[in-house]
Amino acid sequence: MNHINFFEKVYQVVVLIPYGRVTSYGAIARYLGMGGSARMVGWAMRASHTQVGNVPAHRVVNRNGMLTGKHAFGGPDVMQQLLQAEGIKVVDDRIVDFVKHFWDPAKELER
DNA sequence: TGATTGACCAACT
């Protein structure tokens, strides 16, 4: 029914990320059935933070758990601060125990 | 309108 854009789909998934959890661009892209469009997820996120602000984009990082988009939050430390505020430890722009905090939409929402 | 870029990922060399 809704002809939802790729961006809308990404937002829907990202907003469902629980507190203190993180996920990756590729995981979202795969969950949406776009495997290779991981870059678009990042593109959508960057747009989302400027447009809405309700999207916890700081909970979305790359596959290595590295805060690649930190600079898009208006400051190089904002994203790290937000994650640490949720109990996620960040060292050297990378999430500690990333796998432990990792939240896979295809696995949690899935099926 | 064609070419380039972009908060990525995986494979290949």
Next chain:
DNA sequence: CAGTTGGCCAATC
């Protein structure tokens, strides 16, 4: 092991 290339889709130049 590190650098390059291809792929995905959309937005910007």
